[in-house]
Structure formats: structure tokens, C-alpha cells
Amino acid sequence: MNLRCLISLLSLTLLVNCQKKETKKQVKTPKEPFFVVLGVAQDAGYPQIACEKTCCEKTRKDTESERMVSCIGLVDPISNESWIFDATPDFTEQTELLSTYTPNKTVPDGVFLTHGHIGHYTGIMYLGREAMSANKTPVYAMPRMLDYLTNNGPWGQLVTNKNIELKPLTKDSLQVLNERISVIPLEVPHRDEYTETVGFEVHYKEKKALFIPDIDKWEKWERSITDYIKKVDIAFLDATFFKNGEINRDMSEVPHPFVEESMKLFSQLSIKDKNKVHFIHFNHTNPLLDESSEAFKTVLENNFKVAVEKSVVSF
Template sequence: MNKGLFFILFILFICCAERQNKTLVFNVPKEPYVVVLGTAQDAGYPQVACEKECCKRVQQNPELKEYVSAIAVVDPISNESWIFDATPDFTAQTKLLSYHLKNKELPDGIFLTHGHIGHYTGLMFLGREALGADKMPVYAMPKMNTFLIENGPWSQLVELNNIQLKTIKKDSTILLNERISVKPIQVPHRDEFTETVGYMINNQQKKALFIPDIDKWQKWDRSIVDYIKNVDLAFLDATFFKDGEINRDMNEVPHPFVQESVALFENLTAKEKQKIYFIHFNHTNPLLIKGSEAQKTVLKKGFNIAEQGMVVRF
């Protein structure tokens, strides 16, 4: 092949892949790491029937679309990975994750946080109408397991052995391999159907905390500040930036406003603030907009904003 033509085709491949997946993986850590698979709130970005400017900008520029909030832990030593939450963007997110693995298209397991639409409905792609998976390990709390077993169409996934439910308990450690372990941490949230957990992910002596949903930090019987001081990474609920952001009673959908979290974490050291990655943004949240004043403020104060495709060592 002509060298000039080869170069042009190579550049086109990179551009197309970047538009579709937001990242190409060339250099990754040799030790276990976290990859961000999505940052949006359950309903995605843009959101259905949204005529606001925040969504119009994505409709006009599709490359700005964000997948629903999820992370994965990748162990390049064993070529294993685990996804935390099965979102409606599961198909695209498993493809994004596959770039971090050798000859594998699926994770080695799925950890669910709770029964809201953005956190478990991706399981449908493992069913008869789609992949027809064979005993995909799904780790979930007791009420979440019962919900899946007793309600269709999820019950069919269990009956057909598309998924293999593994019951976990709060504050109980699950060993995944000789390096990686996971501990569910129960948090207060709108538990209409299931309990809600975050996860402490351990990589030997390093720790990453993942709490994409919680009502308010002060409703928790534990201290998020203490957790931050004792982990190496913290991916935290940042659904709304401030009060009054949506045209609904925000008491119906309580979350820590980013402004509240920033104030709560104000006295942390610069090193501790750098551990924090805000994630799970509603479509109205200005942290989704690169270069916005909200983004500048949060970054200037020493915090991080999770980005789709981001690789974070811990």
C-alpha cells in the first residue's frame, strides 16, 4: 500500500474511533486502575424530550454526548475487569472497556449499586433478545437480588442463566483476585425498590471509593470527609450543581449539590481534594460543559471532574 494512503487511512481510523468512543487506549498503567465509562445521570445526556440549551448543544454536536455514569476496574496483570453499574449504555461501555483488555469483549463481573434505571437496566443486553450471556456474575445486595428474581423481564435472565446472582452484604469484603477486593457500603437514597450502596475498591494497599448516588451527606451515619482522608480516589455524586437547577421540587430527588460538597470539603488539604472526582451529572449540570464557569470554579478549588474514557491510577 502507498505510504501516503496508509497514513491517511490511519488518521481517519483514529478520528472515527475518537468520535465514537471518546478515547483510544495506547499507554495504560501496568497495575490495576479505574476507567470512567460514563458520567451522566441515569437518563443520559442529552435527556429525552429536552428542549433546553444544555441538550440542544449535544443534539447539534453529537460528539458531546455522555454515557450514563459507570466505572470499571481493570487489572492488566490478569487481564480481568469489573464494571460498577449496568447502564442503558452498556453496549457502548463494554466496547469502550474492551480496548483495555486483550481479546475480551465483556467484563468478568458486574457490581450493582441500586434499582434506579441508570444503574441496572443494562442487564437487558445480556438476555435472550441480545447477547444470551452465559452466567455473567452479577454482584448485588439482598433486596436488589430479590427484585431481579421476582420481577420480569429480569427474572428471565436468572432463569436462563444469562446472569449468575451473587448476594453481597454491606461492609463485607469480596475477593476478586489476589490484588483486587470490593466492599459494599450502604448509603441513604430513595430506596423505592432496593437498598443503595457505594463501593470501596481495594487494590492491595490502595483504595478507591465509588458513591454515584446518595441523598445528602448529612443524612449518612458515616463521615464522607473521613472516608476521603482514608482513600486514594473518591468518585462522588454530583448530580446537581446547585439548588433550583431543575423545574421540580428538588426535595423529591435529593442529592448533595456540588456547591454543598465543595463547601463541606473546603478544609481538606490540597492533596485530599485531588482525590475527589465528581461524577453522575444531570443534563442541567454545568459541569458537563467544558470551560464553563462552574467547571473553572471546581477545578480552581482543587477538585477533579470525571470525564468519559478517563484512566485513573490508584
């Protein structure tokens, strides 16, 4: 190959690489508020620490199958604002992903916390002085959660250093975010060792979305989940385990609605209402993490959806 050909080949390679990078930067943004699925795994992520089972071993060979911890982002392209629901151990990557939808912003305009288990709040540590040293990032939380963050280290340091600004929530009360969007916290039964647990109902004009990543069992809630599904447009719901016996321990110690149970409970819903359900928050043993699994196909065949990491979900 002569010098001229070599230079031409290198130039073409550089051009193609530049075009690929530009394509990666370009994000198609809906014109109205929407959600971004920022993670789908249970608190400990996928693969899970020290797991030597097939479910996790395959992710170590194929890193494309790894998944971040369950979390969703809400974007308002009209005002260029965003909010993140739960602050996970993957907070850095998730806020970076969310920021691709909000030009000239690197952090969301607020953080909504569901409860005090490790996959749902510990990500706020990256707002502290050892990391970005944020300036009064709004953190919305219920009374016990606020008390926990204020009076326990290292979280209290985030408050005293004004890295975060705590915003109190009251169950069933409207929290207005802007002229289009508001949020209502819904208290749900869960293992509340340190804090209460809530899901969130998000309102955009006349449309509604529901986010409940953790609940013990649907029948323990004083409200009807099927009635809620009927009245909302999107429902991101707890799918930690697919079925009973999935882990080698008494599963009553970690109660969650099994996906099989939920599908049975939701079986009388119309196809339109079933289509609203996006199962999320998968334990590392949950076969829904594998899109080629029979479990994944079964969910789709029953007209429900499985939350897909990095996907956009519009109202």
C-alpha cells in the same frame, strides 16, 4: 493529474487512514490496576429525552458533547480481568470501551450494581437472549436487589436462562475478586423504592477507591464522607446537581448533595485530599457537563476534579 499521480495520492490516503485506524486500536494500558470512566451523566443520559433547553439542544448540534450514563470500569492488566460498576442503558458501548483494555475479552468478568434506578442496572438486559445471550456473567448485588432481579420480569429470565449468575453481597463485608483486588459494599441513604442503595470501596493492595454515584445528602449518612476521603486514594462522588434551583421543581423530591454543598463541606480538607475527589453523575442541567463553564472552572480552582468520560484514573 495523470494516472500515476492519482494512484500515488490514493495509496497515500489509504496508508494514512490505515495508520489512523491502527492508532485508534492501540490503547496505552497502565501496568497496575486502574479505573476507566465509562460515563458521567445522570440516569437519563445527556442529552436527556424531550429536553428542549439550551443545555441539551447544543448537544444535538455538536454530538461530540454527548455523554454516556455514569459508570466506571476497573481493570487489572496483570490478570487481564475487568469489572464494571453499574449497568447503564449505554452498557453496549461501555463494555466495548472497557474491552479495549482487556485483550481477547468482550465482556467484563463481573458487574457490580449500586441500586435499582434505571441508569444503574437496566444495562444487564443486553446480556439476555435477545442480545448476546451471555453465559453466567457474574452480577454482584445486595439482598433486595437480588430479590428484585430474581422475582420480577424480564430480569428473572436472565437468571433462569443462566445469562447472569447472581453473586450476593453483604454490606461492609469484603468481596475478594483476585489476589490483589477486593470490594466492600457501603449502604447509603437514597430513594430505595425497590432495592437498597450502596456505594463501593475498592481495595488494591494498600490502596483504596470510593464510588458513590447516588446518595440523598452527605449528612444523612451515618458515616463521615470527609473521613472517608482522607483514607482513600480516589473518590468518585455524587454530583447530580451543581446547585439548588437548577431544575424547575421542588429539588427536595430528588435529593442529592449539590456540588456547591459538597465543596463547602470538603473545604477544610487538605489540597492533597481535595485532589482525590472526582465529581460524577451529572444531571443534564448540570453545568459541569460543559468544560468551558464557570462552574467547571470553579471546581478546578477549589482543587477538586471533574470526572471525564473515557479517561483513565490510576490508584
